[in-house]
Each structure stands twice: as C-alpha cells, then as structure tokens.
Amino acid sequence: MASIQKRGENRWRLVAELGYDAQGKRVQERKTIKVEDPALLRAPRRLQNYLESEMVKFQMEVDAGHYIRPEKLTFQAFIEKWLQKFVEVELEEKTKISYRFHTERRILPYFGTMHMDKIKTMHITDYLDYLRTPEATINKDGKLLGSATIVYNYRVLRSIFAKAVEWRVLKENPMIGIKKPPEDDVQEMEVYDEKEIQMLFDALEDEPSHIRVQIVLAVTTGMRRSEIAGLDWKNIDLLNGTINIKQTITMYKDGAPVIKGPKNKNSKRVISIPPSVVDELKVYRLEWAKMKLQLGDKWVANDWEFLFCRTNGFPSDPERLTKRWIAFHRNHGLKAIRLHDLRHTSISWMIYKKVHSSAIAKRAGHTNTKMLEIYGHIFESVDKAAADVFDDMVKPTKRKA
Incomplete structure (x- = not known):
C-alpha cells in the first residue's frame, strides 16, 4: 500500500506500490520531497492534504510508467x-x-x-x-x-x-548564472543608399514581371520574405491600393507549404501601396491569369492564387525567392545584400524621407518604435536632414567677424 514516511524536519518519502515480482518480492518506487513553505509546515491539516496530493500524483506517474528516478x-x-x-x-x-x-x-x-x-x-x-x-x-x-x-x-x-x-527532474537549474555568449561576428545589416536604389530600379527595367514585382514589393512595402511568399491575390485590393497581410509561408515540409499567421499581432496589417506599384501589379495580374489558364489541369492548388507560385499553383518555396534575388543582383553587378536587407532598405528610406516613426513601425509590422533605433545611421543624408530643420531657427547675427 502506498505510504508517506517522514524523513526529517521538512522531508517526506513517498512510497508507491507496483505489486510483486515473479519471485513474490514487493516492488516499490520511492521519492523524497522537501517542503520549504513555513506556513504550510505550521498547518498540519493543509500539510497532510498537500502530501497526500503529491502521493497520488507520484503513484499515477509510477503506474503509467512515466516516473524515472532523477539519479x-x-x-x-x-x-x-x-x-x-x-x-x-x-x-x-x-x-x-x-x-x-x-x-x-x-x-x-x-x-x-x-x-x-x-x-x-x-x-x-x-x-x-x-x-x-x-x-x-x-x-x-x-x-x-x-x-x-x-x-x-x-x-x-x-x-x-x-x-x-x-518537470521536477532537477531542483536547481545549472544554467543560472551563465551569461549569454557574446555575438561578435554577426553579419551587420546592409542597405542600398539613394544611388544604389536608383541602380536597382534601372536594372529591373528589362526583367520578367515575376522578378520585378517580387523585388519592387520587397523595397516599397518592407515585407518579410515569408510574407511575400504567402501573398495571395485575394488579399490584394488593386482598386484601393492595399495589401492585407494575413498569412506567411516560412518553409516546405513533406512536400507541402507551411502556412501560418503573421509573426506577431502587429505583423497582421494592411499596407498601402503607391499607384506605380498598383500599375505593376495590374500588368502582372494579367500575365499571371494567362499562365494559370495555360496550365489547365496541371493547376492542382484549388482555391490558392499565390502571386509567386509553382507550375501546379502551389506557392514558391521562400528559398526560391532568395535564389531569384541573388541571381538578379549578381547578373547586374549590384552590391550583394540579403533579400531581407531590402526590408531594411525600405525602412531606412522612410526614415530618410522623415516619415513618422509610429507610421513606419506600423507599416513594417514592428511591435514598437524602439526597433527603429538600429536604422538611424544608415544614410548620411539622414543626419544632414536632421540638421537642416534648425536652419530657420537660428537668426543671422549682426556681430562683425
């Protein structure tokens, strides 16, 4: 029969019964617990109830085969x-x-x-x-x-x-007191400056529509790669010029895309797009529709209408979007930056154009404006623009040199 045995001032041994072995010997499991709450130790009835509760849980663990002695x-x-x-x-x-x-x-x-x-x-x-x-x-x-x-x-x-x-396997965490190792070789954020952005758009002039639209969206909306991969035509309002970010695709698993909601509650958002990008999307929409029609029975994606998709209608693997970007910037001799750095470029450009920080954070899907502090040094022009706002404040002096 299960029992509770006092083993010291504030220690008790729980004994769970497992019946008898083939030789007729009683099989038991033991576990010692320590009660450190002074108030509980001073209340006999509450203490007894607590010990009995722990005994029941221990017996259930043993009966289910889940208990393993820590040692x-x-x-x-x-x-x-x-x-x-x-x-x-x-x-x-x-x-x-x-x-x-x-x-x-x-x-x-x-x-x-x-x-x-x-x-x-x-x-x-x-x-x-x-x-x-x-x-x-x-x-x-x-x-x-x-x-x-x-x-x-x-x-x-x-x-x-x-x-x-x-899970009470250990009483103390051996990680306590160990500081996180320094990250001293993390790849720094890179962006395109004003001239490099112009070179980028010049290089896009003769590119196929699917490449042009992917890169234009990355630069002008600041969307994450997973958000771009998850774009469906039903979430794009070409009449009002908005994109509703409702889903992301982070990867493929077992031949199927992993589709889920945005990164955080702020990431689920509606982004306005400029008329020039709306025009780009209208042209691409027509090309995309023709492509789907030509595929006929090969299109097996049912109601999916992803902007960037495979020949069966399934969305492009996010890695494929990265490979397209790498091939593009290499072919045109542009500065090598990551696809994610186009998002940084987008945010930095808004800072350069003096867009309010709250509006930038909302557009980028940041939880707060604190994240924007890492972008302030990107363009030299930003500091110059900051200095220029004081020009009207300072009155010319009449003092002679």
Missing part, C-alpha cells in the same frame, strides 16, 4: 522526453528543426551519457568553451563555429534545463 535519468533519456513533450508540441516548424539540429549535432553527443542530476554549471561552461575549439566544428574545413551558432546552443540548453526544473 538514473541520463541526459539522452531526458532529451527524448523533451523533444516529444515540448519541442514537437509547442514550437513552430522552423524552430523545431533548429532545436533538433543543434541538439543532435553537438549537445547530445557531449552530454548524452551523463546523468541529469550530475550536470553542473561548470559542465555547461566547459561545453560553451568547447564550442570555440576546432574539435567542435565537425566540418571538414575546420572553420571555427560562429558566435550565432554558439548562442543558439546556449538557447537550446537554457530550454532543456528550464524544462527539467519545471
């Missing part, structure tokens, strides 16, 4: 549960892939055979130091890991041990 639980065994109960259930698709990759690539081989309760803060700092050595690279070129990779490993470890504490 017997290896890091690898815990990771299996963490992946199953947290990563696969609570994280978004791209994050799942990243968490699994970093866990299986380096974290699991390093900690795998260690018992969870034996992993201390020093072991984790040693691991982060190990990531900075050539042995951690795995790649044949022997190139050291970048700081972004090390920081991502830190994030994954923080998640693992936070869950271990939350």
Whole structure:
C-alpha cells in the first residue's frame, strides 16, 4: 500500500506500490520531497492534504510508467522526453528543426551519457568553451563555429534545463548564472543608399514581371520574405491600393507549404501601396491569369492564387525567392545584400524621407518604435536632414567677424 514516511524536519518519502515480482518480492518506487513553505509546515491539516496530493500524483506517474528516478535519468533519456513533450508540441516548424539540429549535432553527443542530476554549471561552461575549439566544428574545413551558432546552443540548453526544473527532474537549474555568449561576428545589416536604389530600379527595367514585382514589393512595402511568399491575390485590393497581410509561408515540409499567421499581432496589417506599384501589379495580374489558364489541369492548388507560385499553383518555396534575388543582383553587378536587407532598405528610406516613426513601425509590422533605433545611421543624408530643420531657427547675427 502506498505510504508517506517522514524523513526529517521538512522531508517526506513517498512510497508507491507496483505489486510483486515473479519471485513474490514487493516492488516499490520511492521519492523524497522537501517542503520549504513555513506556513504550510505550521498547518498540519493543509500539510497532510498537500502530501497526500503529491502521493497520488507520484503513484499515477509510477503506474503509467512515466516516473524515472532523477539519479538514473541520463541526459539522452531526458532529451527524448523533451523533444516529444515540448519541442514537437509547442514550437513552430522552423524552430523545431533548429532545436533538433543543434541538439543532435553537438549537445547530445557531449552530454548524452551523463546523468541529469550530475550536470553542473561548470559542465555547461566547459561545453560553451568547447564550442570555440576546432574539435567542435565537425566540418571538414575546420572553420571555427560562429558566435550565432554558439548562442543558439546556449538557447537550446537554457530550454532543456528550464524544462527539467519545471518537470521536477532537477531542483536547481545549472544554467543560472551563465551569461549569454557574446555575438561578435554577426553579419551587420546592409542597405542600398539613394544611388544604389536608383541602380536597382534601372536594372529591373528589362526583367520578367515575376522578378520585378517580387523585388519592387520587397523595397516599397518592407515585407518579410515569408510574407511575400504567402501573398495571395485575394488579399490584394488593386482598386484601393492595399495589401492585407494575413498569412506567411516560412518553409516546405513533406512536400507541402507551411502556412501560418503573421509573426506577431502587429505583423497582421494592411499596407498601402503607391499607384506605380498598383500599375505593376495590374500588368502582372494579367500575365499571371494567362499562365494559370495555360496550365489547365496541371493547376492542382484549388482555391490558392499565390502571386509567386509553382507550375501546379502551389506557392514558391521562400528559398526560391532568395535564389531569384541573388541571381538578379549578381547578373547586374549590384552590391550583394540579403533579400531581407531590402526590408531594411525600405525602412531606412522612410526614415530618410522623415516619415513618422509610429507610421513606419506600423507599416513594417514592428511591435514598437524602439526597433527603429538600429536604422538611424544608415544614410548620411539622414543626419544632414536632421540638421537642416534648425536652419530657420537660428537668426543671422549682426556681430562683425
């Protein structure tokens, strides 16, 4: 029969019964709990109710086969549960892939055979130091890991041990006190300046419509790549000149696009587009409609009408949009920047044109205007424009030189 045994001033041992083995020997599981709440310790009835509640939960865990003694639980065994109960259930698709990759690539081989309760803060700092050595690279070129990779490993470890504490596998989190590693080699944001923007649009003159529209939208709306990939004609109002951003496509999985809502509540927004872009879209709409008609039975996308799509009507893979951009800027000898940097260029241009920060944040889908602080240094003209606003304030002096 299950029992509760006092083992000290504020400790109790829970004993769960599992019946008898083949030799007729009683099988039990034991777990010691510590009560640290002084008020609970001074209230016998409440304390008894609490202990009985913990006993019932413990017996249920044991009966279901879910209980593993912490001193017997290896890091690898815990990771299996963490992946199953947290990563696969609570994280978004791209994050799942990243968490699994970093866990299986380096974290699991390093900690795998260690018992969870034996992993201390020093072991984790040693691991982060190990990531900075050539042995951690795995790649044949022997190139050291970048700081972004090390920081991502830190994030994954923080998640693992936070869950271990939350699920009462560990009493203390060994990540406490470990600072996030510095990101000293992160690729800096790049944008096109006024002259480079003009060169960009000159280069677009003779490009096919689908390439021209993709790049024009990226520059003039500041949409994220996933938002551009998720654009459907039903969300574009050519009469009123607006784009309603309702969905994104971040990747393909098992041959199908992963379609979901915008990044955050501010990302779900309506963006106005200038008349010149409306004209571009009208021309492209006609070409797109002809293309769909010619495909006939090959079009299997049902009601989908994505602006950028495959020959079966399914949306383009976001990676395909990036490859188009890279091929375009290389072919025209433009400065090499990322597709996402066209979004930065769009925001920087609005700053340059003195658009109000709240309007910029709303258009870009930022949660607040604080995000815009990273853009202020982009164009030299911005500071000059800021200085010019004081020109009318300063009155000419009559003093002689």
